[in-house]
Amino acid sequence: MAAAHAETQHHTTTGIDNRKLLMWIFLASECLFFGSLISTYLIFRGDSIVGPLPADLLDIPLTSTSTFVLLMSSLTMVLAVFGAQHNRLGLMKGMLLATIVLGLVFLGFQVYEFRHFAHLGLNLGTNQFGASFYLLTGIHGTHVGVGVLYLASLLVASARRNGLGKEAALHVDIAGLYWHFVDIVWIVIFTLIYLIP
Amino acid sequence: MGRSGPGRIIAIVFSGAVVGVLSYLLYLAFADSANTPQSTWMPMSDNTDNIHAVYQVVFYLAAAVFILILFLTLLFTLMFREREGAVAQQFHGNSKLEVLLVGVPVLIVVAMMVPSFKAIAQNTADPPKGALEVVAIGHQWWFEFQYPEFGITTANELHVPAGRAVSVTLKSNDVIHSFWVPQLVGKVDMVPGHTNHLWFTPDTARDEAYLAQCAEFCGASHANMRFRVFVDTEAKFSDWTKATAADAAKPASELAKAGEQQFTASGCIGCHTVKGNPLAQGKAGPNLTHIGSRTTIASGILPNSAEPMHKWLANPPAVKPGSKMPNLALTEEQIQKLTAYLESLK
Amino acid sequence: MVGHEMQHGGEEHPPSTIRQYVMTGVILTVITVVELFLSYSSLPHGLMVSLLIGLSAVKFVIVVAIFMHLRFENGLLTRLFMFGLVLAACILLALVSLFWNDGTDAVGGIPAGQEQSAPKH
Amino acid sequence: MATAVGTVGHTHEESTVWKWLTTVDHKKIGVLYLVTGFAFFLIGGIEAVLIRTQLAVPNGTVLDAGLYNQLFTMHALTMIFLAIMPMGAAFFNYFIPLHIGARDVAFPRLNALSYWVLLSGGLILTSSFLFGEAPDGGWFAYAPLTDETFSPNKGLDFYTVGLVVAGLASLMSSLNFAVTIINMRAPGMTMMRLPVYMWMTFVVAFLLILSLPVITVALLQLYFDRNFGTHFFTPGTGGDPILWQHLFWVFGHPEVYVLILPSMGIVSEVLPVMSRKPLFGYTAIVMAGAAIGVLGFGVWSHHMYTTGLGTVPQYVFSASTMAIGVPTGVKVFNWLGTMYGGNIRMTTATYYSIGFIALFTIGGISGVMHASPPVDGQHQDSYFIVAHIHYVLFGGAIMGIFSGLFYWFPKMTGRLLDETWGKIGFWFLFVGMNLTFFPMHFLGLAGMPRRIYTYDADLGWDTWNFVATIGVYILVVGILLFMLNVFMTLRKPATAGDDPWGGATLEWATSSPPPEHNFDVVPVVRDRDPLWYNRDHNIPMPERPAHLHIHMPPPSYFPLVLGIGILLIGVGALSSLAITALGVVVAYYAVWGWALEPTE
Numbered sequence A: 001m002a003a004a005h006a007e008t009q010h011h012t013t014t015g016i017d018n019r020k021l022l023m024w025i026f027l028a029s030e031c032l033f034f035g036s037l038i039s040t041y042l043i044f045r046g047d048s049i050v051g052p053l054p055a056d057l058l059d060i061p062l063t064s065t066s067t068f069v070l071l072m073s074s075l076t077m078v079l080a081v082f083g084a085q086h087n088r089l090g091l092m093k094g095m096l097l098a099t100i101v102l103g104l105v106f107l108g109f110q111v112y113e114f115r116h117f118a119h120l121g122l123n124l125g126t127n128q129f130g131a132s133f134y135l136l137t138g139i140h141g142t143h144v145g146v147g148v149l150y151l152a153s154l155l156v157a158s159a160r161r162n163g164l165g166k167e168a169a170l171h172v173d174i175a176g177l178y179w180h181f182v183d184i185v186w187i188v189i190f191t192l193i194y195l196i197p
Numbered sequence B: 001m002g003r004s005g006p007g008r009i010i011a012i013v014f015s016g017a018v019v020g021v022l023s024y025l026l027y028l029a030f031a032d033s034a035n036t037p038q039s040t041w042m043p044m045s046d047n048t049d050n051i052h053a054v055y056q057v058v059f060y061l062a063a064a065v066f067i068l069i070l071f072l073t074l075l076f077t078l079m080f081r082e083r084e085g086a087v088a089q090q091f092h093g094n095s096k097l098e099v100l101l102v103g104v105p106v107l108i109v110v111a112m113m114v115p116s117f118k119a120i121a122q123n124t125a126d127p128p129k130g131a132l133e134v135v136a137i138g139h140q141w142w143f144e145f146q147y148p149e150f151g152i153t154t155a156n157e158l159h160v161p162a163g164r165a166v167s168v169t170l171k172s173n174d175v176i177h178s179f180w181v182p183q184l185v186g187k188v189d190m191v192p193g194h195t196n197h198l199w200f201t202p203d204t205a206r207d208e209a210y211l212a213q214c215a216e217f218c219g220a221s222h223a224n225m226r227f228r229v230f231v232d233t234e235a236k237f238s239d240w241t242k243a244t245a246a247d248a249a250k251p252a253s254e255l256a257k258a259g260e261q262q263f264t265a266s267g268c269i270g271c272h273t274v275k276g277n278p279l280a281q282g283k284a285g286p287n288l289t290h291i292g293s294r295t296t297i298a299s300g301i302l303p304n305s306a307e308p309m310h311k312w313l314a315n316p317p318a319v320k321p322g323s324k325m326p327n328l329a330l331t332e333e334q335i336q337k338l339t340a341y342l343e344s345l346k
Numbered sequence C: 001m002v003g004h005e006m007q008h009g010g011e012e013h014p015p016s017t018i019r020q021y022v023m024t025g026v027i028l029t030v031i032t033v034v035e036l037f038l039s040y041s042s043l044p045h046g047l048m049v050s051l052l053i054g055l056s057a058v059k060f061v062i063v064v065a066i067f068m069h070l071r072f073e074n075g076l077l078t079r080l081f082m083f084g085l086v087l088a089a090c091i092l093l094a095l096v097s098l099f100w101n102d103g104t105d106a107v108g109g110i111p112a113g114q115e116q117s118a119p120k121h
Numbered sequence D: 001m002a003t004a005v006g007t008v009g010h011t012h013e014e015s016t017v018w019k020w021l022t023t024v025d026h027k028k029i030g031v032l033y034l035v036t037g038f039a040f041f042l043i044g045g046i047e048a049v050l051i052r053t054q055l056a057v058p059n060g061t062v063l064d065a066g067l068y069n070q071l072f073t074m075h076a077l078t079m080i081f082l083a084i085m086p087m088g089a090a091f092f093n094y095f096i097p098l099h100i101g102a103r104d105v106a107f108p109r110l111n112a113l114s115y116w117v118l119l120s121g122g123l124i125l126t127s128s129f130l131f132g133e134a135p136d137g138g139w140f141a142y143a144p145l146t147d148e149t150f151s152p153n154k155g156l157d158f159y160t161v162g163l164v165v166a167g168l169a170s171l172m173s174s175l176n177f178a179v180t181i182i183n184m185r186a187p188g189m190t191m192m193r194l195p196v197y198m199w200m201t202f203v204v205a206f207l208l209i210l211s212l213p214v215i216t217v218a219l220l221q222l223y224f225d226r227n228f229g230t231h232f233f234t235p236g237t238g239g240d241p242i243l244w245q246h247l248f249w250v251f252g253h254p255e256v257y258v259l260i261l262p263s264m265g266i267v268s269e270v271l272p273v274m275s276r277k278p279l280f281g282y283t284a285i286v287m288a289g290a291a292i293g294v295l296g297f298g299v300w301s302h303h304m305y306t307t308g309l310g311t312v313p314q315y316v317f318s319a320s321t322m323a324i325g326v327p328t329g330v331k332v333f334n335w336l337g338t339m340y341g342g343n344i345r346m347t348t349a350t351y352y353s354i355g356f357i358a359l360f361t362i363g364g365i366s367g368v369m370h371a372s373p374p375v376d377g378q379h380q381d382s383y384f385i386v387a388h389i390h391y392v393l394f395g396g397a398i399m400g401i402f403s404g405l406f407y408w409f410p411k412m413t414g415r416l417l418d419e420t421w422g423k424i425g426f427w428f429l430f431v432g433m434n435l436t437f438f439p440m441h442f443l444g445l446a447g448m449p450r451r452i453y454t455y456d457a458d459l460g461w462d463t464w465n466f467v468a469t470i471g472v473y474i475l476v477v478g479i480l481l482f483m484l485n486v487f488m489t490l491r492k493p494a495t496a497g498d499d500p501w502g503g504a505t506l507e508w509a510t511s512s513p514p515p516e517h518n519f520d521v522v523p524v525v526r527d528r529d530p531l532w533y534n535r536d537h538n539i540p541m542p543e544r545p546a547h548l549h550i551h552m553p554p555p556s557y558f559p560l561v562l563g564i565g566i567l568l569i570g571v572g573a574l575s576s577l578a579i580t581a582l583g584v585v586v587a588y589y590a591v592w593g594w595a596l597e598p599t600e
């Protein structure tokens, strides 16, 4: 996380940093995690015995907005990484902050959506749609939340410093991998759940 | 025993003898087990014939691999075990041999696959036209059988005619159970929310029932969830359907008549149906219309006669852990009446 | 997976100006807008679904390749990640097709109100 | 916190207990795993003894139905998740760095955390007995039996929470091991020079990394079904119990290779060393291992032939399942090829390895038998399956682990286990094992279903059940002999020397037990069997330099604290939100401490 892990600094066989490698393998694992959740959602498509059904609830314009927000957060994230790598501390901090804010906005949209759906009668136990939708998007939201915490810790940690080393850049880089991954998962979810009628 | 000359021959003969004798003894034990009441190696229908045809191929091929590997393992252990002055040959592999060692297993696997595919196709094909339709529903922990054709609902004892295909529709009322009659049909699960199918044509009629047992773990009394299949002649089967479709016999003895009243008074009617008794329409328990003519009660774990019936009514969960039929705290006298009544329901 | 040693990644280098990243962001946005447009269009269902899936795959690849700069990393990382991704996709496809062609007359999918679980006689 | 630890000048201020609690040394953690795994093996074994005692005679009265069902469920869970996997992880921990010539794993503190989380998972699962509500739905917990309608007590919640926690531990350690093997190899140690044991570890790590997420999702869904009113696996609102089965076995089948591959790796190390010749067909064995790993993801529905899978899926899954026999056969033949032409030292480790070949083959071919769906119609859920699983699990996995114990004990402790008693113990285990599990084939053939707490006398099952029960008591003697052997050996002086077997791999190039930094000088690897190459080419061991300046990561208590946090979160999921919240706070504190702690 925030501070340096000197324990893993030494030379590696492949030249890839251990932590970066770890993150990529972890993301491979996450593919299976979200793959199973998405499978569940698709398998239960059309299996809801009672409403409300997706067509009754899903609000594409609204979610398109939040999708756009998340997409932009990827852009700000990559700029934060860029800042870190090019030793532009201000850029990095600003962009990290922007990413965090965008992430929070996305979460806000999600909270709004959940409450709205619950209001319209969709709960976890209502039907298959409710169960698989809330579980999938809820777990995605949890990932976004963890990401926000992760980035916030980086920001706090960087506030105590005014220079940036390679190490710090790597931390931002790795956090970025996680953040982008959560974003692409949303790309898939958005297409499969919202866009495909 | 050594790695060359006579020592080597002794090693080969010894290993061969050990593995040979072992295999023979195991074969005897297998043969012996194949001869037990619930044996899976006694095909008595087209379905199990199909299975058995594959099973034999698979079994003997597996046996061949077993014998070969055991033989080689023992032989190499004897031949190459440490000895003064011997030197281990240093080699890393042998590509030609490797190809062979992949090729032979591939052949074995194909030899198992071809008959398997054939039997899959046969046993999952649609049942022939004119098959007897039966609906089997799994309950914790008993089997319900319906014959839509005859309007029959019964439990735990399935009657089918020899020579006619029986098409069974499998459902479950609660958890997953499995329908398995080792000598008549390979198992297929009864899954809640799904409808499964299987069919088989019994070879010959016989008096003795085929034993069967639920084969998917389904809770406390999974071990006590058994059933029986009677393969009757065409004539006997038709008698059975007539008798079973009819209303329940009217109780004759005084005791039995009192039992009929008790049956209502004790609330049995809430769970059990007795055809012809308009009050008894319950569906939670087995249909008891002709319980008196069944050979067993409580899904095949007790023989059907007064004494076991008495035991059952006195405390079902004691006979069958977890039973969904509660202990109704019946008095000795009530039980006697009920037993007389139930045994009269021929 | 890791058949031989990989010392260094590809020759290409990640974007070196902010402009390039912003452009990528713009492309992603454009694709999203197109997708949105598609989902409201009256194209035949099959075509629309394939287009949508195709476009989101493109977005996926762009983010992974450029934002996560996988394209400019050691090829080992690509292989490791792709292994998980492809496996997940295969299992997803297998599961979905097993359920959508379920041979057991699953009750799910039957219009509401018809049959719930095994019939109660 | 202690200062950086070199070879010289350990600072011994802390108590021994504190040292073990805060250790980040992969060898110490390996020992922790080993002891924990073995303890759980005894617990699982005692459960098995109770099961067999109940089944010794028809209509047994030792256990009632409810307890029996808890026991066989917990027996399987304990053995698989808390005994074999940790014992496998124990050797991984201890020997990955030693085998590849590294000073430690890539993430030492994460490694410690994995252990504490695993222990938490084990405690959660096992503590269910204290409440009399152990899981009782079988180890694969088929819905809807495991839903709150049919299993209203807490048992299945212990199951979901315990397994998620244990799974988290395995995920973390697998990530760690994968990175270590990819990235921490000694100079010259290319992938194709890795010891086979490392290859199998590598495959296992990926199997876990890619299959655990699937079971985690399934467990979450089951937890939601039981606690939050969803119906993923019950027909209530359109859910489907078959989905659980698919998700479980998508994980479950790779999992069985997770259990067997480490033992296959051990056998591939022991046989060449004891035969005094290189492994036959290294490349083929490695490829076969990888092939098993990949194919293992495509066969899961062979556990579901009887669910009404349909015709085509039966074709597909039986073909893929049988195909797995081919790479596995390659391994078996190559082990035999390794023995061929050797000068085999008949040590106890060799006995266990040879036993492995014979017994695993028996289990493997019975596996191939039920790979045929029609045959499986007669096998599924019968004792034939129970015979299969114990031949592969006990005859395979456990035999391999015992081989490894005898082989590596001198490396880990500097002492050789007693060979005579070791061999006597082996014969008890070998005979006991066959007596217990071979008759189960006959029982299966005679139509005895599994998971039944009682059976009638007139079914022809009594003889073989009785024999099987005798067998397990012989097994108990064998295990006790082994424990006695370990106990006696540990009291003797360390006289084994660095390399008692004339080993080929790097762990034998350092002292026994190895120093904390493993190697004074990290060796250069020139061949697959580096030590033999050096021996044959008269390359001397590198000299120990006069001044060693090796910085090892200092001990840390944050893994333990984070582990406690996760334990609290788990306990909270079983009881009250307040405890979960406390757990989150503890975990968050630990993460910060972890991140800010200096690691030099």
Ligand code: HEA
Pocket (backbone or CB within 6 Å): B065, B069, B104, B105, B106, B108, B109, D140, D256, D257, D259, D260, D302, D303, D321, D322, D324, D325, D326, D328, D329, D330, D332, D360, D361, D362, D363, D364, D365, D366, D367, D368, D369, D370, D371, D372, D376, D379, D380, D381, D385, D388, D389, D392, D393, D396, D397
């Ligand atoms: C260590 C664990 C382990 C291992 C390695 C295996 C290995 C195999 N298993 Fe097994 N299996 C289990 C553990 C394991 N299994 C468990 C725990 C269950 C039960 C779960 C439960 O229901 O509780 C189970 C259940 C199980 C089933 C489901 C049975 C049922 O419930 O209906 C099937 C069906 O196909 C199966 C098949 C196989 C096959 C084909 C292999 C193959 O990998 C075996 C390959 C090995 C060989 C074939 C031997 C060596 C090869 C040769 C000498 C070459 C020549 C031979 C041929 C070409 C045939 N296993």
Ligand code: HEA
Pocket (backbone or CB within 6 Å): D041, D042, D044, D045, D046, D048, D049, D051, D052, D072, D073, D075, D076, D077, D079, D080, D084, D137, D138, D139, D140, D386, D389, D390, D393, D394, D397, D398, D436, D450, D451, D452, D453, D472, D475, D476, D477, D479, D480
């Ligand atoms: C790694 C896996 C593993 C191992 C090693 C074992 C080991 C054993 N198993 Fe188990 N078993 C399974 C995995 C395993 N099993 C699984 C997955 C199932 C399926 C469960 C299900 O259906 O859900 C199963 C099911 C199962 C059943 C079927 C239950 C049923 O279906 O009703 C039986 C029955 O005999 C059994 C017996 C045994 C026996 C006798 C041993 C013996 O080998 C045990 C030997 C060990 C010992 C004997 C320990 C020695 C103990 C001491 C020395 C104690 C003394 C010490 C002190 C007091 C400190 N097992």
Ligand code: CUA
Pocket (backbone or CB within 6 Å): B138, B139, B141, B176, B177, B178, B214, B215, B216, B217, B218, B219, B221, B222, B223, B225
């Ligand atoms: Cu019904 Cu087991």
Ligand SMILES: [Cu+2]
Pocket (backbone or CB within 6 Å): D252, D253, D256, D300, D302, D303
């Ligand atoms: Cu399997």
